[in-house]
Amino acid sequence: DKDRKEAMIWFFVWQTPFILLMLIVxxxxxxxxxxxxxxxxxxxxxxxxxxxxxxxxGMILASIFAATMSTADSQVLACTAAITDDIKPEWREDHKTTKKVTLAxxxxxxxxxxxxxxxxGGDSVFSLVVLAVYGLGGIFIPLLTIRWMGYKPDSKHTISMMVAALSAVIFWRVTGLNVHVFESIPAMTAAFTVHFVxxxxxxESSSQPxxxxxxxxxxxxxxRTxxxxxxxxxAMTETVYALNYLEEEPTSGGVGTYDVSTNLSLILVQEGTEYIDDDDPKTIIVNTNELNLVGKNIVGAILTLEYGEDETSNGPTCGIGNLGDAxxxxxxxxxxxxxxxxxxxxxxQEDETISHNAxxxxxxxxxxxxxxxLSESQIIEQLDSGGRGTGEYSLEIEVSAESGGGTGCNHEDEGEEVDYTLHLMILEYDIRESTLLE
Incomplete structure (x- = not known):
């Protein structure tokens, strides 16, 4: 007990600040x-x-590679130990055989x-880690629960529960059902079902579950009642939820490969011209509620400014060199x-019309x-605005005027005339299951 408590203390002494640092990152x-x-x-x-x-x-990248190699090395050694200690204990005494198992x-x-x-999802470390966590939860929680109750399952009983839980997790993730219910729930359900069966x-299994x-x-x-x-x-709750969900997304597919085509178009919301004084910002409020945007998938907005140069100059030396340049x-x-x-x-720029976007x-x-x-519903979630995009937009325009000139050539520049347009970005998309293998 003393060693266990000491190990627990050291674990939390190091783990707690590590978790806090990761949260901050x-x-x-x-x-x-x-x-x-x-x-x-x-x-x-x-x-x-x-x-x-x-x-x-360099230190950060080295630590990432070190953690990756440490994890891989631990998995190899753990698998080797499982084979040489549990499955084939006689191989443990033969160093050459142990090395072969390690290489294998x-x-x-x-x-x-x-x-x-x-x-x-295999190219995402985060996705794989989450899958592993759900798998471990689905495997060990049922086993620990029945062990706590005093039930002692044999090897076949234990392995069957573990396989059922892990299979349920993988099936739930691949079919995209994890969007609705966490993988741990079907995993534990599968494990307990195997136990009761x-x-x-x-x-060979005790009849007292x-x-x-x-x-x-x-x-x-x-x-039972x-x-x-x-x-x-x-069942009633899930049925009602499923029916409502299917009404909204009748063709939602599971995790897989999809061909996604998108088409982005623009809708003009407002345009105008404003004279912006030097260092005196102008704020323009635009409200889209008066426009008919029902059914439009608004995914963004673009503010475009166009402007020239209206700086004036006068004086006897303005024609000399670049004294007259704005x-x-x-x-x-x-x-x-x-x-x-x-x-x-x-x-x-002088004698030019310049534009830029925000x-x-x-x-x-x-x-x-x-x-x-990704599942089809996850793709839709990242392409659909969900009703966002309507309402109030705030546009701010500011001019910082500079005057040229020199001795005998006076310049005046009190601001600029700016043309502005505001467009909404409308996205149309089509999602189809991919039929070609890459």
Whole structure:
């Protein structure tokens, strides 16, 4: 007990600050990297490259590779130990045979890693870790529960429960049902089902599924009745949910490979001309509620500015050299909608019309062409605005005027005339199951 408590203390002493640091990295990444198609798994190295010197970046990358190799090495050694200690104990005494088993396990781990890239979601470490966590929960919680109750399953009983739980997790993930119910629930249900079936029909398994807790026939009837009532209520709830969901997404498919085609178009919301005085920003409020946007999948907005140079000059020396040339002004624009915003700027040029854009969007621009590792509903979720895009937009335009000139040549530039247009981005998309193998 003393050793166990000491080990637990050391575990939490190191694990707690590690988790806190990872949370801080995640929160900072959410602030620094706001692109909709940013890969969350690149948060730590991307932040290192943004904020640390070359030596620090090297240390971070080295730690990532070290953790990866440590995990792979641990898996190989654990599998080797399982074979030489449990399956074939006689091999443990032969050093040469043990080495062969280790090499075989390393080769098998490599093959599994490569094959995993071709499984839906297999190219995402986060997705695989979540799958593993759900699998472990579905495997060990039922086993620990029945062991706690005093039930001692034999090897076949235990392995059958484990296989049923893991199979349920994988099936649930591949079919996309995890969008509705966490994988752990069907996994534990499958494991407990195997347990009760074995207790009822398998001679080698004890007929008392609750171990040392004996239930009388009277209580069994009450439990059956209560279980049926609960099952009926759960079934009714899930049925109502499924029917409503199917009405909204009748063709939603599971995790797989899809051909996604998108078409982006623009709708003009407002245009106008404003004279912007030097260092006196102008704010324009645009409301889309008066427009007929019903059924439109609004995924962003673009503010476009066009401007020239109206700087004037006069004086006897203005024709000498470049004294009469206008000095470029800085024109900045900012578009705001809900939590989305972007600021851009440009410079005008004499005798030219210049333009620049400021745009915001709230959809995944990378989902086009072949998309793997996502269910159809997940793709729709990242392409559909969900009703967002209507309401109030705030446009800000600012001019920082500069005057040229010199001795004998006076320049005046009090601001600029700016033309602006606001367009909404409308996305149409089509999702079909891919029929070609890559």
């Amino acid at each position: 995640g929160w900072c990444s959410r602030i620094l990297f706001t692109a909709s198609d940013f890969d969350p798994e690149l948060g730590l190295p991307s932040m290192a490259m943004e904020t640390m010197p070359a030596f620090g970046v 396990m390393a080769a098998l781990a490599t093959i599994i890693s490569i094959a995993g890239l071709y499984i839906p 074995y207790c009822a029909f398998r001679e 609750f171990g040392r807790f004996t239930i009388s026939d009277t209580h069994k009837e009450k439990l 209560g279980g049926l009532v609960v099952l009926f209520l759960v 000095e470029p002004d800085s024109i900045s624009s900012r578009i705001n909608y809900a939590e989305f915003n972007q600021t851009t700027s440009g410079e005008n 745009s915001i969007s709230w959809y995944n621009t990378s989902l086009n062409g072949k998309v793997s590792g």
